[in-house]
Amino acid sequence: MNLLDSEAGKRRLLAVEIPILERYNKDRADEFKIKVAREGMDFVLRYRLKPMHNVYELKTILPPGYPTLPPETHVVTPLVQCPHLLDEQLLCMWRQGSTRETSRWDPAKFTCVFAVQAAWRWLACYEIWHATGEWPLPEAT
């Protein structure tokens, strides 16, 4: 399913993703609201998060295969190289293999806002790691 080009993709956006983004933004300070844009074949969320002491800028990309394929979240604000941080500051947030058994992203339950919440948790872990040298959550299995 191509999110922006197919009828099914547009239905998913209108019925699932956009309503939950509106709920996320409701009553939230303007600087922390999620903005969305079409960038090529991707649907991109841009937003700021403040898990503890610092504010981070992020972008979450919903690729053409979304929601079967998980979103990709990059931190735009420069970070210190750390565990669970991949190339281009891509956050490693869930194990994603080629089969149902080896993938933690659940297309039937998760939305793009789940990815935003997961990024918030990742950044909280990052701040703890930065202060203590220990990543506070166990590895994904």
Place this chain on the structure above:
Amino acid sequence: MAHLFQVGAGSGGMTVLDIVCRDPRITQVTLIEPDIYKPHNVERHLFPPSGIGASKADLAAVWLKERRPDLRVELFPCDLLDERETAPIEAAAHVCDIGVCAADNEPAKFHFDALMRRNRKPWTLGEVLSGGIGGFVHWFVPGGPCYGCVASFLRRSVKVDMGKPPDYSAPGGPAPETTIPASRASIEIIASLHAQITLQLLTLGADYAPGFTSLLLTLEKVPGIFDEAFRAHRFRIPRAPECLICCDAAAPADLDRALDDALTRLNQS
């Protein structure tokens, strides 16, 4: 007279296709299979070594015609998700009587599920687990649970993988996933179950009620995963009301305009 619509003619898919098409009720087959038959396939496949280098779709058509000269076979030697073939694949799905999914990747399974639900067709799915330690067969009917409902349930409820997690502490990317090929014997067992359930579903249609929606058959005892070999686990997985894949949501007549309006509203909020 029945029209079978199948994706996948790999080692498992070809066995399902062979068994199902020996049933005289099957008079027409649409097969989607993009791959070329390669030397490493020979050990597990029905096709002979002389077929190496040919497309699996063509080899499957020859195999079927040798056994059922009367069978009408339509081939799509492309990926199920190939956007250039969307319309003819949709048309073939629309006129089929039953679907068989023998794809080995999640995007294809979800895509097949959506195709079958749109066209309100019953279908089945077979999955051999890594290492051939067992396998699943699932069946689906219009109005029942979708693949999203089933995958979500099984992901939370059943452990069938003991793969080592990637090394997340190494920046630069997770370690490559390791999968262990299944034996021809385990592929044949699960594919035969898949074919049997497909033929029963074709016979009984809406009255099909085997007491499960997903069947897991263990083939090996694996500590931490399966307590014993040759045990059948029957799952009755209901349609999940909160499933984001098959939830029914009213859609506006002009989707593009509604989407533009919604995005503008979101960015102005």
